């Protein structure tokens with residue numbers, strides 16, 4: 089059963105990558121921009137995050153020093169488009185204070201820490217849940233952790249890979265186990281860059297960015313890409329109500345199709 093599940097997860101990756109090509113997550117020019125985006129994206133759309141990031145960038149504050157030195161009032165004003173701006177401003181301030189205290193204000197130093205230890209540290213920060221911690225670890229720090237979001241959970245449940253309400257770490261373990269063999273296979277030799285989006289697909293891909301095109305280990309690239317592909321499925325097909333299974337590239341994996 090587990091072997092079949094693993095094969096199915098690999099099947100998702102291959103089918104989606106061949107259909108849509110690279111999704112270019114995470115759209116950012118620096119690791120710190122990924123961190124800020126991971127905080128700002130909580131409970132809002134990416135379009136709103138982009139507006140807040142643009143404000144920070146124009147003010148010359150999208151840096152560790154910028155967030156550390158800006159006043160809370162000004163930070164709140166700049167990130168207001170992302171919603172929950174008071175809470176998010178406070179949390180960003182806490183993150184840079186944590187970085188300063190524990191890693192001399194250096195993300196490079198922080199990301200050298202072992203994955204499990206750093207994940208625990210991030211999870212202990214106010215406002216950082218597993219999805220935010222893993223987004224930071226994977227997309228900013230190239231740590232091999234798969235980011236589980238609501239779409240991943242929904243697809244796995246609808247395809248009967250997991251029971252409803254399965255905990256985050258169980259879903260993560262399932263996808264990591266399923267995807268990791270691809271890192272040693274020919275699929276990982278990034279054919280993705282040769283593929284283009286299928287005509288008619290309402291894209292959720294981002295334009296290539298410095299972070300999305302950076303070199304990274306094969307497994308990290310696979311986790312990176314899979315998360316972006318799953319977002320595409322969730323946004324366009326696997327909606328909360330009235331999923332569009334007939335048009336979905338994953339329809340052949342539905343239990344009713346087997």
Ligand code: SF4
Pocket residue numbers: 243246247321325326327331332333334336337338339340342
């Ligand atoms: S839309 Fe249907 S086929 Fe596609 S992932 Fe969701 S449940 Fe599966």
